[in-house]
Amino acid sequence: FEPFVVRDIRVEGIQRIEAGTVFNYLPLKVGDTVTEEKASAAIKALYGTGFFKDVRLERDGDVLVVFVEERPAISQIDFIGVREFDVEQLRAALKQVGLAQARIFDRALLERAEQELKRQYLNRGKYGVQLNTTVTPLDRNRVNITFTVDEGEVAKIRQINIVGNAAFPESQLLGLFQLTTPGWLTWYTKNDQYSKQKLSADLETLRSFYLDRGYLEFSIDSTQVSITPDKRDIYITITVTEGPRFTVSDVKLEGDLRVPEEELRKLIQLKPGEVFSRAKVTESTKLISDRLGDEGYAFANVNAVPKVDKEKKEVAFTFFVDPGRRVYVRRVNIQGNTRTRDEVIRRELRQLEGAWYSARKIEESKKRLDRLGYFKEVNVETPAVPGTTDQVDVNFTVVEQPTGALLLGAGFSSSEGLVLSGSISQNNFLGTGNALSLQVNSGKVNTVYALSFTQPYWTVDGVSRGIDIYKRDVDSTSLDVGSYKTATLGINFRLGVPITADDTILFGLGAENTEVSTFVNSPQRFIDFVNTFGRSNSNFPFTVAWQRDTRDSAFFPRSGRLQRANAEISIPAGDLKYYKLSYQQQWFTPLTRTWTLLLRGEAGYGDGYNGKPLPFYKNFFAGGISTVRGYRTGSLGPRDVNDEALGGNTLVVGSVEAFFPFPGFRDDKTARMSVFLDAGAVYGDKSKAGSEGFRFSTGVSVSWLSPVGPLRLSFGFPLNAKDTDKKEPFQFQLGRTF
Amino acid sequence: CATVAGWFGRSEPAGKPSPLPPIKPSAQLEVVWRADIGRSAALQFVPAVAGDAVYAASADGTLARFDATTGRAVWRVDTGKKLTGGVGAGEGVVLVGTRDGEVLAYDPRGQPRWTARIGTVILSPPQVAEGVVVVRGADGRVFALEADSGKRRWVYQRTLPALSVRSFAGAAVVRGAVFAGFPGGKLVALRLSDGLVGWEATVAQPRGATELERIADVASTPDVAESEVCAAAFQGRVACFDVRNGNVLWARNFSSYAGLDVDGGVLYVATDRSEVLGLELARGATLWRQDKLTGRRLSRPLGFGPYVVVGDFEGYVHLLNADDGGLAARLPTDGSAIAAAPVRTGDGFLVQTTGGSLLLLRVR
Amino acid sequence: CSGYLGLTPYKMDVQQGNVVTQEMASKLKPGMSREQVRFVLGTPLVVDPFHADRWDYVYRLEKRGELVEERKLTVIFEDDRLKRVEGDVVPARATGE
């Protein structure tokens, strides 16, 4: 093959690819001299494109002829006999690897896909699987690929056997394991199917169980997994040596502490004389490095060095502290906010640029973003700045989710006539972080026009201000029940002042005017009201409240507490003379990795002053989805002659609720289920019968972040309802969850 | 679509068991005596013969001695432990293995002598010879204990592959040597007195992509003849080696879980598909193949003079002609599977079913 | 600052700039290269774009709105060699938050 100057290039054998494309990737051009290694480089380049099965260069005079044979295109991929996986999922996975409709067919990719599918089956415990793929050529240089699978029987764990355990009975140890023998729930958990990951996780749990109870020299000698010849039953044997039980003789702290020693010593969980526990050692090292993390030593490393005394079965620990360099934050970047303004997020962050790195501040920032309720997901990473040893960037990635609830409705009812009703509320109005809500209801009986606007960050430190304007008219003359008319017009100003990182003091001052007109058949309480306060009365409610919020998320908190104590007093200048005190709290604690417990409590007391009674429409009401589920909204407590709930001046509500992931949506962040036990009572006018005294209910509820807004459905079953109570098993609520 | 059977757990075993083939009996199998010993669940218990005594055990912990000629129970003892391997007997000691890795030794009168802890499940009967008890752990380890005290003399150990087949393989203790097959297809010869490794040979090579395909375990006890020792590997081969140096004499591509038996110059093996083969011991040529019992999950065969005995999963004892493999006779027992190999005693042989019946059979 | 109905709002602590201790500063010697200075004092957070030959190690700590601590240390280079150091330095051990 002696070199020659190329006068022209001709391409043979192309079908789908154009000549231009081949020229583009061919390193030889007209006029070049073709040498041996240039030719092989050209062939390698053309193979590199992945388009061709075969490439040959030939010489025809001084024309370079490029023979190519295109790889066929894939026309169709079919799966037969696949039950364990969803076929669409498989197609998407294959598309990632490059095996998809209309793509170029490459046998090496097919082999890799086959191996991968077999390995996936083994992970699912399907040891008896037989898989083969057939490639059928079609016209126009295309191929069909068919994966035929005989999934065979699932290998189930018949027996797990631990040998060499003396201190703890085998049943207790096996209780720690995820893997079990077939039981009543294993059809769902599939924990009776062997998987290497689950076994190694279980072995780790076993090791920590022993190491946390003093068995410093515990070791797992061998784990043997054997399968029966028919590939249906799996036997696992774990041989262990427990070794003696060690106690801690001494604990020392050494190295460059950078933080006062007593403070670090308090963080060490391990006390001399106690039984050794690895969990306490790791916990101590974590607490110390976190404490150093708050001082900017992001890469501090703390390790506990044991000195073992075999005879006395004692171990002494020295915690060596190496703070490393103090690390500073160069830039804080925020990504994923296509709607929320950057400042609305940045103002929640406690970690500043140009400051030293603080792990606690970053954790606090993440919690505050979760608590805003604008984001489905908030993630943070702290990559090191290339070229420096003491600078990091902090990248927050948020996934936004709709923060508004939009309810538009038009209805026609005999009593109300044409009713245009709508409420629109947007907690993150135009991404500015301000909350706006409008409510319109133009029915004849109930007409409501209400606007409320809140600016959480009036000042950069989070002093918030808000305004509510509302007009509410009720005209029940057309209803056959006791008829009356009320017309209320009001305005209210709100101010919130944060006094610590989590505590806020809220003030409110409002002015409200109510016109009441009664008729001969009006309910008694209306007539009494007009007699005491007159047909038209003004009211200037002044509210002051204290709120502390340490929850770790707005919609699905797993830990933290929300408390709010509220006092509302009407200023003597107005006609109404009353005061209302109320306290609400929600306390969340994680029970397991997926279960969360909520203890909710609420109490309220109100009364008039200067001899005036508490106005009846300022009473406390209970019952309904946010207080005692299973009873109609506001139906607890005394009722008037027309069986209308009156409410009362004293309210007590309590609830215990356990949240768990929606079955089937194990790691879905938008839905949660819960079982609850509610209790509540409203005490008011003793003389009236009704549902006075405590009412209990239990049941199940689902909360879901629907595209239209946070939705809560609940099925409550009253436990001690009397027949006079108004039961309402199914209830739902759209909008704010608290 | 999913077959209905697939939905409700137990679907058909891999190969469908063939129905009982028609038979023109050319011999007569008769039950000399029958006794009951208790269920052996998913394990394999084998009776042991010592002098005029037959010892048998079962999963619930009972160990019993029967009179070899009449089958009368001489004594019956509850060991109080979950038994998983047994029975081995000889030199005045009766041995069983427990789930927690203990070897229990009793004297021929049923009195406990000693207990030794080896720290791994025992699934095969301990052997005793020349004052040494050889016992296999389920993790493949081979332990040698003093027959009179149970003190450990030596232990031989190999690394385990990630996944192995559940095996009830024991060790063959013959003429001062111990032959043991291992997961991964290896066969090792050890000196009985001190555990020194004589030689190591490869019965089968693991091959394939996944852990499952790479199983090629010697899952049955090897059998030793005059100058050959033969072993069978599951998903592997059947092979015979020179007993002195482990050189491979011949190897045939048959996969066998149940195992093989050498009798009078012929090697009988039950393959995975439950075919019975007669192979010529010297060069491994196939003499005959009996394939009317496929899928019946046959036990390890026993060469018995002019016949070959094998049990199946419905408790039938099949008698085949040693020369051409033809079906000579058949005898139902209690309907439960015969998993372990029949044991030769005197002029008959013993069979123990998983349902718990122990029978002495004779051919007429 | 002005209270709201008698309450002074909570102001987040604001910490800015590098902490430079006496111990670190004492290790500086004229003629050191930029890399050596960076190794001793850490990467400077204020490098003015218009003064390539000068690094400023500023430190500020504001607690609840009041400036509690402020320090400035300026390092001047001349053709990439440390010439002189100006400004004050903190006592031996840095006070954490």
Added chain:
Amino acid sequence: CGLLPTDEDPTRDWSASRLYSEAKAELNDGNYQNAIKLYEKLEARYPYGRYALQAQLEIAYAYYKDGETASAISAADRFIKLHPNHPNVDYAYYLKGLANFQSDLGIFSTLGGDDFSDRDPKAAREAFEAFKELVTRFPQSRYTPDAQARMSYLVNALASHEVHVARYYMRRGAFVAAVNRAKYVLENYPQAPALEEALAIMVRAYDAMGMPKLRDDARRVLEKNFPNSVHLAGGPPRRPWWKLW
């Protein structure tokens, strides 16, 4: 499995041209999902000829119009790899830029006069890179002028994003952070109009930290580049209290 009725595929034996015209019709009617499905069928069944080629390009457009940014970009990339010197390959590069550039703000956004600068800068940077590739590879492409206009818009957006953040840090009293953000504008977007405020912030920050020398030099640069800058006098007028957002 005969129980479940398998839906008979209506397009089973359509010709290439029929598939293409149907897809084109769906595209024009705006139901992009169907158009995408038909294009994919076309490519699978008839991988050769003009139709397949056109389908590969139009499928990228369909994904873009349907708001599927990631799929649009990967479809465009596939076209570029398959047909590197096809006459309208420049359109494929243009599409890549557009897909990133299009930011889907909520229905309220038009009211709020929001601009790009205040949102996630990563999408802006990726759009800028794609347009830059188009402009450098195909200077005479008919999409280059529009791409250049969008690029300068993006540069301004990125620069004013930095200034937005710098302004916040000034209000917070984090002066080092503010100086560095201003410096970032100076070094990365020197011609952007936002540079004026960046320099002004630098002057105020140095002043607040009591660093007169750096303050005066920064002020001198501001005066030289923006002689009649509003920041020199007293800074921009404060926002009236009633402007709620």
